[in-house]
Amino acid sequence: MNFELLAELLFPNITNTPDYYEDKYPKRNLNKKDIVVRFAPSPTGFIHMGSLYVASLNRLLVNQNHGIYYLRIEDTDHKREVKGGIKLIQEALDYFSISFDESPSKGGEYGPYIQSERKVIYQTYIKDLIKKGLAYPCFCTEAELESIRESQVSSKSKLGYYGKWAMDRNLTFDEIQQRVNNGKSYVIRLKTPKIINEKIECNDMIKGNIYFPTNDIDVVLLKSDGLPTYHFAHVIDDYLMRTTHVIRGDEWLSSLPIHLQLFSMLGFELPKYVHISPLTKKEGNSIRKLSKRKDPESAISYYQEKGIPIEALKIYFANITNSNFEQWYSQNQRAPLTDFTFTFNKMPVGGTLFDINKLKNICRQYFSLESALDIYLESLDYFKTYDNSFYEILLKNKEYVISILNIEKDRPRPRKDIACYKDIKDENWYMFDELFYSNVSYLNLKDETTYDYNILVSYLSNYFDINDNEVEWYDRTKSLAVHFGYAPDVKSYKENPNNYKGHIGDICELIRVAITGEKQTPSLYEIQQILGFDRIKARIDNFKNFF
Numbered sequence: 307m308n309f310e311l312l313a314e315l316l317f318p319n320i321t322n323t324p325d326y327y328e329d330k331y332p333k334r335n336l337n338k339k340d341i342v343v344r345f346a347p348s349p350t351g352f353i354h355m356g357s358l359y360v361a362s363l364n365r366l367l368v369n370q371n372h373g374i375y376y377l378r379i380e381d382t383d384h385k386r387e388v389k390g391g392i393k394l395i396q397e398a399l400d401y402f403s404i405s406f407d408e409s410p411s412k413g414g415e416y417g418p419y420i421q422s423e424r425k426v427i428y429q430t431y432i433k434d435l436i437k438k439g440l441a442y443p444c445f446c447t448e449a450e451l452e453s454i455r456e457s458q459v460s461s462k463s464k465l466g467y468y469g470k471w472a473m474d475r476n477l478t479f480d481e482i483q484q485r486v487n488n489g490k491s492y493v494i495r496l497k498t499p500k501i502i503n504e505k506i507e508c509n510d511m512i513k514g515n516i517y518f519p520t521n522d523i524d525v526v527l528l529k530s531d532g533l534p535t536y537h538f539a540h541v542i543d544d545y546l547m548r549t550t551h552v553i554r555g556d557e558w559l560s561s562l563p564i565h566l567q568l569f570s571m572l573g574f575e576l577p578k579y580v581h582i583s584p585l586t587k588k589e590g591n592s593i594r595k596l597s598k599r600k601d602p603e604s605a606i607s608y609y610q611e612k613g614i615p616i617e618a619l620k621i622y623f624a625n626i627t628n629s630n631f632e633q634w635y636s637q638n639q640r641a642p643l644t645d646f647t648f649t650f651n652k653m654p655v656g657g658t659l660f661d662i663n664k665l666k667n668i669c670r671q672y673f674s675l676e677s678a679l680d681i682y683l684e685s686l687d688y689f690k691t692y693d694n695s696f697y698e699i700l701l702k703n704k705e706y707v708i709s710i711l712n713i714e715k716d717r718p719r720p721r722k723d724i725a726c727y728k729d730i731k732d733e734n735w736y737m738f739d740e741l742f743y744s745n746v747s748y749l750n751l752k753d754e755t756t757y758d759y760n761i762l763v764s765y766l767s768n769y770f771d772i773n774d775n776e777v778e779w780y781d782r783t784k785s786l787a788v789h790f791g792y793a794p795d796v797k798s799y800k801e802n803p804n805n806y807k808g809h810i811g812d813i814c815e816l817i818r819v820a821i822t823g824e825k826q827t828p829s830l831y832e833i834q835q836i837l838g839f840d841r842i843k844a845r846i847d848n849f850k851n852f853f
Contacts, residue, residue, distance in 0.1 A: 349391025613727025
């Protein structure tokens with residue numbers, strides 16, 4: 307067959323050659339240790355946490371090693387593309403503060419950065435493969451392909467378009483020309499070379515040397531709409547954009563033989579592959595991959611709605627990226643993540659358990675280290691979006707809110723009850739009269755026979771002084787406890803429980819319940835200092851009226 311003639315028949319409008327694009331996209335001027343990595347999402351729905359994890363890791367590695375990080379939108383699957391998908395991607399990346407050196411919006415010398423805009427580039431390389439006899443048109447219909455599949459199933463043969471099942475692999479030029487002239491739809495398939503070595507080897511920077519059966523399937527390279535498949539497009543793009551490291555989820559491992567084969571057949575230099583273990587979730591006694599369909603915590607919106615701080619998420623990602631990060635972070639909690647050296651050999655080979663409780667603990671630690679002012683300022687955007695009425699309260703009471711957030715801040719063991727911005731309201735609602743009087747309920751607490759209102763009256767009249775320091779306040783409260791038959795400390799009560807009605811903790815609980823409606827809060831002393839005598843008295847009166 308005259309392959310040159312066939313290439314012109316199929317792609318008469320393609321006039322450029324691969325050499326043109328080699329010149330247009332030359333090797334980048336980089337230092338020896340610089341890396342070029344990409345994040346390449348498809349606009350087929352929201353970006354899930356697994357993708358965000360990979361995107362974040364890429365940014366960390368570029369910051370550490372220097373080089374280029376670019377965003378490429380892989381939109382060649384129009385059947386699965388969702389309306390506004392690219393916008394959803396950009397919003398998610400903006401929310402997570404992941405920046406790119408080159409992207410569709412920012413531009414760059416190696417664009418376009420949207421695959422559908424690179425159609426001519428792919429067709430140029432397809433035309434060249436056809437000229438070399440390495441690709442061919444396939445006119446099989448869906449019904450014919452299904453018939454092939456049924457035959458393979460019944461004969462227990464491997465599924466796919468290959469060997470004797472590749473019906474159109476050896477069509478003559480005249481047969482092809484007649485079908486093209488008749489307007490028959492076709493795809494372009496790889497003409498897989500005769501297998502010499504049954505296994506191929508690839509060195510993955512996380513998994514080490516891995517071996518695969520050599521690909522013998524005539525995979526589709528170009529679809530009937532003229533756009534490439536993922537397999538072909540990403541090979542062309544990673545090469546022409548001069549990607550040094552392909553960092554992606556290990557769900558692509560099964561496709562690696564095809565990709566390695568394409569790089570070889572196209573004569574391209576192979577990038578270094580880094581296949582990241584998937585995020586997993588424990589379900590009963592089994593562990594499965596985190597699912598964007600089953601698991602709400604897979605969606606970024608889950609974290610946006612709860613107000614999980616971005617920096618805490620990044621710390622969590624770093625924690626699951628390198629096994630030695632957790633120990634480093636425990637000793638360097640105020641240091642930027644860029645101070646830690648991430649290495650591929652410390653990344654998990656198997657699945658990475660996504661532990662939402664671990665994330666919450668990291669968030670609590672993060673908030674405990676932040677200043678009250680920073681927490682206040684960072685929370686404004688969250689409440690403006692998700693709780694406008696509380697946002698208005700925050701705006702009107704800046705210094706008051708900061709004083710609340712400062713409770714137990716300067717102690718050796720600072721408070722850790724805030725794990726997300728939403729908790730600022732949920733954990734401190736009783737500090738706001740607008741929320742306290744409309745929401746307080748003592749129904750789930752001990753009944754009125756347990757709480758002696760006379761203790762509260764005496765507390766306000768004889769034992770409480772707003773000017774006391776914390777030690778003085780506690781000493782006065784112990785005197786109150788003793789006056790009403792309670793032990794001044796827990797130890798005394800445990801040694802002689804029959805001699806007392808209870809202990810000092812019960813008295814503090816009574817005061818706490820009366821003025822906050824909660825059994826557990828941060829420092830009762832600091833809460834009272836912020837509320838002041840008049841508001842404390844009003845709340846104790848409210849407590850009496852409730853019963």
